[in-house]
Amino acid sequence: LLDPGRFVVFITGATSGFGAAAARRYVAAGGKVIATGRREDRLLALRDELGHDKCHTIPLDVRDRAALEAAIAAIPEPFAGINVVLANAGLALGLQPAAEADLDDWQTMIDTNVSGLVQTVRLLLPGMIARGGGHVVTLGSVAGEFAYPGGSVYAATKAFVKHFALAIRSDLQGKNIRVTDIQPGLTETEFSVVRFKGDEAKAGNVYAGTKPMTAEDIAESIFWATSLPEHVNVNKIQLMATTQAIGPFDIHRG
Ligand code: NDP
Numbered sequence: 001l002l003d004p005g006r007f008v009v010f011i012t013g014a015t016s017g018f019g020a021a022a023a024r025r026y027v028a029a030g031g032k033v034i035a036t037g038r039r040e041d042r043l044l045a046l047r048d049e050l051g052h053d054k055c056h057t058i059p060l061d062v063r064d065r066a067a068l069e070a071a072i073a074a075i076p077e078p079f080a081g082i083n084v085v086l087a088n089a090g091l092a093l094g095l096q097p098a099a100e101a102d103l104d105d106w107q108t109m110i111d112t113n114v115s116g117l118v119q120t121v122r123l124l125l126p127g128m129i130a131r132g133g134g135h136v137v138t139l140g141s142v143a144g145e146f147a148y149p150g151g152s153v154y155a156a157t158k159a160f161v162k163h164f165a166l167a168i169r170s171d172l173q174g175k176n177i178r179v180t181d182i183q184p185g186l187t188e189t190e191f192s193v194v195r196f197k198g199d200e201a202k203a204g205n206v207y208a209g210t211k212p213m214t215a216e217d218i219a220e221s222i223f224w225a226t227s228l229p230e231h232v233n234v235n236k237i238q239l240m241a242t243t244q245a246i247g248p249f250d251i252h253r254g
């Protein structure tokens with residue numbers, strides 16, 4: 001396995017859920033992280049928790065390409081040798097049927113999960129290539145593989161992420177850059193609170209009576225994939241809660 005002390009991980013969406021858990025996992029193993037996200041108070045609390053020498057923070061909206069470019073150009077020397085990009089920032093908004101969904105919600109998901117993700121990866125790739133290699137980890141979803149009612153644009157953004165991750169591998173042949181798409185299912189984070197726009201009761205119902213995965217479960221799978229020897233590329237990891245399975249086809253009988 002690779003020496004975990006060598007990790008310098010650029011994380012989008014480190015203020016909550018998988019991103020925050022991954023930051024903790026890498027620092028616990030001896031690595032360093034660049035934690036980004038929009039909520040600066042949370043970034044600063046994470047930096048205080050993990051240590052200023054281990055965690056550099058950048059308040060950042062991944063939809064803002066200029067801000068991303070400026071932030072990456074200003075990363076201080078101890079954190080400059082990024083060798084893992086965890087393109088994790090993303091969200092689902094709403095669960096309405098397609099004909100009733102809010103177009104602004106759809107646009108926000110596309111801007112964040114698709115445009116934000118590709119510009120993060122694109123801007124960080126040249127540096128990793130110049131330094132001799134690295135690892136891109138994208139946050140897809142089981143929703144990118146299996147469609148479900150009300151999931152339309154969210155699911156489609158995750159299908160995009162899955163295919164983007166596979167496709168860039170072809171361009172990165174010979175560059176020593178690995179690419180892994182993580183595809184989690186039911187995991188309790190702030191994901192559903194965001195999807196239901198702050199309605200905690202509705203969000204709680206998603207996990208009621210079941211045993212969802214945790215952010216730490218997903219962080220462990222990310223850490224594992226990046227810790228394997230450099231000649232091993234895990235293309236994707238799909239995880240579901242044991243209490244979650246795939247349903248039958250939905251056949252309408254008129
Ligand atoms: P959380 O809501 O707990 O965390 C989402 C993170 O994304 C937050 O840190 C948030 O930070 C960040 N984020 C959202 N929008 C932006 C933006 N415009 N710019 C920068 N950061 C942003 O959810 P999860 O940890 O569960 O989700 C992480 C990823 O995993 C997402 O891509 C999600 O789609 C995916 N996923 C989640 C699953 C689940 O069931 N939980 C299952 C499968 C995939 P801030 O608001 O501070 O900007």
Ligand code: 8X3
Pocket residue numbers: 140141142143151184185186187
């Ligand atoms: C998050 C999992 O099933 O709510 O991507 O779409 S799901």
